[in-house]
Amino acid sequence: MDYKAPSSIDEAVKLLAEAKGAARVLAGGTDLLVQIRAGLAKPPLVVDVKNIPELRKISIDSSGIHIGAAVSGAELGEHDGVKAAWPGVVEATELIGSTQIQGRASLGGNLCNASPAADSVPALVAASAVCLIAGPDGQRETAVEQITTGPGQTTLKNGEFVTEFRLPKKLPRSADAYLRFIPRTEMDIAVVGAGVYLTLDEKGVCQQARVALGAVAPTVLLVGDGSKAIVGSSLDDAALDKLEAAASAACNPIDDKRGTVEFRVGVAGVLAKRAALIAKQRAEVS
Numbered sequence: 001m002d003y004k005a006p007s008s009i010d011e012a013v014k015l016l017a018e019a020k021g022a023a024r025v026l027a028g029g030t031d032l033l034v035q036i037r038a039g040l041a042k043p044p045l046v047v048d049v050k051n052i053p054e055l056r057k058i059s060i061d062s063s064g065i066h067i068g069a070a071v072s073g074a075e076l077g078e079h080d081g082v083k084a085a086w087p088g089v090v091e092a093t094e095l096i097g098s099t100q101i102q103g104r105a106s107l108g109g110n111l112c113n114a115s116p117a118a119d120s121v122p123a124l125v126a127a128s129a130v131c132l133i134a135g136p137d138g139q140r141e142t143a144v145e146q147i148t149t150g151p152g153q154t155t156l157k158n159g160e161f162v163t164e165f166r167l168p169k170k171l172p173r174s175a176d177a178y179l180r181f182i183p184r185t186e187m188d189i190a191v192v193g194a195g196v197y198l199t200l201d202e203k204g205v206c207q208q209a210r211v212a213l214g215a216v217a218p219t220v221l222l223v224g225d226g227s228k229a230i231v232g233s234s235l236d237d238a239a240l241d242k243l244e245a246a247a248s249a250a251c252n253p254i255d256d257k258r259g260t261v262e263f264r265v266g267v268a269g270v271l272a273k274r275a276a277l278i279a280k281q282r283a284e285v286s
């Protein structure tokens with residue numbers, strides 16, 4: 001296995017595009033190195049992207065927040081601007097692994113590993129995050145929910161990799177939140193994850209919302225009926241009950257040792273409702 005650590009996006013694209021066989025991008029390595037050691041991945045070339053400055057940067061401008069794809073969870077969690085604007089994205093990222101994992105694990109790796117249970121992804125989808133992708137044909141942008149197509153599968157083409165995540169500018173009286181259920185207090189993968197973003201008007205009526213669920217289908221789900229259930233309401237009990245029902249109805253989960261289908265379907269509704277209430281409380285004071 002060959003290892004390269006380019007210092008520019010162009011160099012990385014060239015290495016990936018010219019590689020013979022399935023080369024892999026390496027960011028924190030907290031998924032990839034585990035897979036290589038277990039013999040599940042045998043890439044002829046690993047391209048470490050952590051030395052590319054654009055992938056390690058967080059910046060804020062008039063359009064919103066730009067987060068380099070290899071920024072670690074710990075770096076994101078210490079950024080006051082991101083925490084203030086998108087607390088749900090930060091709390092989801094900070095749930096990934098332990099202190100040691102936090103120092104390595106990136107948003108790019110969490111998304112492109114394509115686990116249906118990846119914690120940051122429902123929060124990014126609820127936040128309408130967009131990915132910037134570099135490849136042999138130049139740069140393109142795509143919504144985060146367009147990246148994965150199933151466990152371990154992405155829409156990235158040969159030679160392409162994610163360079164940046166873009167979060168929209170935070171609107172007044174808007175906020176996001178993420179909740180997950182795991183069978184123990186930490187260091188486990190989500191049985192269900194729920195991310196909710198919403199905006200309120202002056203009277204507390206929800207103007208727009210996005211609801212996303214993780215670990216209940218082969219990919220993260222954007223639940224359109226969940227948004228419809230709360231938009232136009234002040235998140236009263238009737239609207240929250242509709243949201244709960246919509247979230248549960250959207251699920252198509254597996255049955256495994258962490259949770260049965262019935263349990264996941266039920267928990268998805270409950271978490272969506274609770275995350276919406278947290279987002280509402282945050283929006284009221286933001």
Ligand SMILES: Cc1cc2nc3c(=O)[nH]c(=O)nc-3n(C[C@H](O)[C@H](O)[C@H](O)COP(=O)(O)OP(=O)(O)OC[C@H]3O[C@@H](n4cnc5c(N)ncnc54)[C@H](O)[C@@H]3O)c2cc1C
Binds near residue numbers: 049097109112
């Ligand atoms: C002990 C432990 C606990 C964990 N707990 C959690 C948890 O609670 N929640 C959770 O969601 N995950 C968890 N994980 C999984 C893992 O830490 C995360 O998925 C992490 O975010 C992966 O990021 P990384 O930078 O380490 O990715 P890497 O391992 O470097 O890469 C992962 C995959 O993504 C690809 N990739 C990486 N970056 C890019 C890019 N920029 N563009 C295209 N492809 C890319 C790689 O080729 C590889 O296929 C845990 C892992 C461990 C070992």
